[in-house]
Amino acid sequence: MPSPILLVTSLEPAEEAAWRAALVEAMPGETLLGATESGHVESGAAPSAEIAIVANPPPGALAGLPALRWVHSLWAGVDRLVLDETLPPVPVVRLVDPALAGAMAEAVAAAVLHLHRDLPRYAEQQRQGLWRQHAVRPARERHVTLLGMGEMGSAAAKLLQAIGFTVQGWSRSGTARDGVPVLSGPESWARALACTDILVNLLPLTVETRGLLDREAFARLPRGAALVNYGRGAHVVEGDLIEALDAGVLSHAILDVFETEPLPRGHRLWSHPGVTILPHVAAPTTLASAAAIVAATVRAFRETGRVPAGIDRARGY
Ligand code: NAP
Numbered sequence: 001m002p003s004p005i006l007l008v009t010s011l012e013p014a015e016e017a018a019w020r021a022a023l024v025e026a027m028p029g030e031t032l033l034g035a036t037e038s039g040h041v042e043s044g045a046a047p048s049a050e051i052a053i054v055a056n057p058p059p060g061a062l063a064g065l066p067a068l069r070w071v072h073s074l075w076a077g078v079d080r081l082v083l084d085e086t087l088p089p090v091p092v093v094r095l096v097d098p099a100l101a102g103a104m105a106e107a108v109a110a111a112v113l114h115l116h117r118d119l120p121r122y123a124e125q126q127r128q129g130l131w132r133q134h135a136v137r138p139a140r141e142r143h144v145t146l147l148g149m150g151e152m153g154s155a156a157a158k159l160l161q162a163i164g165f166t167v168q169g170w171s172r173s174g175t176a177r178d179g180v181p182v183l184s185g186p187e188s189w190a191r192a193l194a195c196t197d198i199l200v201n202l203l204p205l206t207v208e209t210r211g212l213l214d215r216e217a218f219a220r221l222p223r224g225a226a227l228v229n230y231g232r233g234a235h236v237v238e239g240d241l242i243e244a245l246d247a248g249v250l251s252h253a254i255l256d257v258f259e260t261e262p263l264p265r266g267h268r269l270w271s272h273p274g275v276t277i278l279p280h281v282a283a284p285t286t287l288a289s290a291a292a293i294v295a296a297t298v299r300a301f302r303e304t305g306r307v308p309a310g311i312d313r314a315r316g317y
Pocket of ligand 1: 077078174175204
């Protein structure tokens with residue numbers, strides 16, 4: 001009889017129940033234990049659990065589990081998880097799902113095309129009842145920079161290239177993927193920004209990337225460049241963003257992620273004319289495909305006894 005698996009989340013009960021059902025269906029031989037709202041495991045069998053499946057677990061929820069060997073996140077981004085100092089020093093596996101990368105590529109293409117074809121400007125003209133045409137630039141003359149060339153960034157780069165945009169990436173290592181040039185590290189930061197019309201953020205949130213998109217970064221972009229933030233809200237210094245939009249340094253920002261989510265009522269970003277707000281929908285996790293991926297990892301562990309490789313917790317992603 002395999003040891004039970006813990007499912008620990010801070011999701012609404014209905015959402016957690018849907019995850020539980022999808023996971024039970026994908027792993028029929030496994031016992032899945034839940035946790036109470038306070039994050040304390042509700043069953044006496046929990047001390048023998050070797051695996052925890054988590055989605056934003058409440059801080060401390062995984063502390064003091066003597067048999068825990070590894071943790072699987074149901075999300076691709078694990079920033080909140082790795083910041084929890086009570087998390088035991090076990091491997092953390094994040095969700096890597098081609099369906100998620102495909103959805104993100106779609107969302108990036110939608111945003112870039114929206115900006116490329118001046119749709120925010122035409123929306124404003126419509127509000128004013130103004131019939132005015134603006135020149136259309138060919139996609140190849142539009143330079144798009146993707147910050148982060150991992151699962152999300154490389155899928156997005158491929159699609160943007162297929163549409164015809166001139167694409168470059170920026171990452172820690174500078175590893176080129178699918179023929180997309182990739183700059184790397186702080187030394188090429190200014191160079192990457194200087195030739196960017198549309199900047200798309202797909203970085204993980206780490207100590208190094210928090211607050212990266214600030215006044216100084218915006219000033220390095222050509223005047224009137226646009227920003228798409230699909231990474232995390234804390235990558236952007238909100239006050240600096242608003243200042244850059246007000247001053248025309250940036251022409252528009254499409255924002256899907258925020259420091260506080262949901263974005264509070266009355267927050268000034270809601271009504272800023274230079275901002276498009278999305279409620280964290282760029283690439284939602286798909287229940288069935290994510291559950292199948294988690295189940296395959298669990299199955300491999302049960303068959304081999306080998307703990308799967310996790311993220312680099314010191315690096316933060
Ligand atoms: P990933 O595969 O781990 O890729 C991360 C990329 O960022 C890599 O290219 C990495 O460089 C680069 N990077 C990390 N730290 C860096 C630094 N300090 N300087 C420069 N580059 C750095 O992650 P992913 O699966 O693509 O996901 C990225 C993020 O997208 C997630 O962490 C999450 O925050 C966000 N996300 C958002 C949504 C949404 O709906 N809005 C959905 C899913 C994910 P190397 O290639 O050199 O390692």
